Amino acid sequence: MVSGFSGAGKGTLMKQLVRSYDNYALSVSMTTRSPRPGEEDGREYFFVSREEFERRIEEGGLIEYASYCGNYYGTPKEYVRKQLEKGRDVILEIEIQGALKIKEQFPTALLLFVMPPSVSELKKRLEGRGTESPEVIKRRLSRAGEEADGIENYDFIVINDKLEECVEQMHGLIAAAHKTPQRNSSFIREIRQELQAFAKQ
């Protein structure tokens, strides 16, 4: 799960990660909002009706969901499960509250927080988009301070300075996470059983 300040470069980073290594899949969210021009069903989002979305909620088919501006947004369980079965790590962009909810259900999920190298760099990137008014940028930077409140709950922070280096670093962090005892419990169990069997000989 990847969180971080808006403008920190999460999106670009995640796309590049999936492009650079073949063991990742981007999670595709489900939404009730209408597709915008250029958006494709199953690529940007799975676009469904309100009825369909609520049916999914009832069936427990969503890992998490939230309502925003009158529309539902959520993470379909089925898609994630299929990718995991293929042996892929599923990358999910999500804000901190959603991330912590998922972590409760999936304790081996990894939490990465993308940060800019500095606040002035963050400001520069938000301005560089050219889509935001100075007012909005100021509000975003203020909100970023609050968003940073949950960082301590994250496994790793990723400082997005140079894209390529950062993608490599992210890959290294995910590889490291695969080496925790918690994520190798069956290997550890096997070694233990073998050792016990030996002791009984």
Add this chain to the structure above:
Amino acid sequence: MVSGFSGAGKGTLMKQLVRSYDNYALSVSMTTRSPRPGEEDGREYFFVSREEFERRIEEGGLIEYASYCGNYYGTPKEYVRKQLEKGRDVILEIEIQGALKIKEQFPTALLLFVMPPSVSELKKRLEGRGTESPEVIKRRLSRAGEEADGIENYDFIVINDKLEECVEQMHGLIAAAHKTPQRNSSFIREIRQELQAFAKQ
């Protein structure tokens, strides 16, 4: 801190790690036992008298120490501190109880547990040394089962299959550990303060 079953290859791994990358230093233990032929003061151990060792204990100059077969063994704080000041990561071979004691004093210390790829491989390596009787090997394997009891407290497990790959992996795990929020608290604090300052503008 590196722990693991005897025969898992900790020693070789650590020496190769320090040789391959220049950001590491091996911690040198202090002991009251006599140097063996070929051992050098300050390389294998710092060799000191019983009086000197007990003076260090009183002064709080040891990170941890233990008594084994009538001799003291311990980790001098001063040496570790100097290496850390030089910006190096200090590598320390230590059994699990000592490691957990150190972790209490230094919460950002990293715990790595070296494992063989399989029990049969561990047995082969212990036999390959040619110095141990079948009786001793059997006892070691039995004890390994008990040593494995603390693995859950470790940050990462390292499976020592191929030396070079394993050294690289160890380097990656240590690099990853440097990216936890806990080990970047001052960077996070700075970013937060800057953001708050911006919000007040």
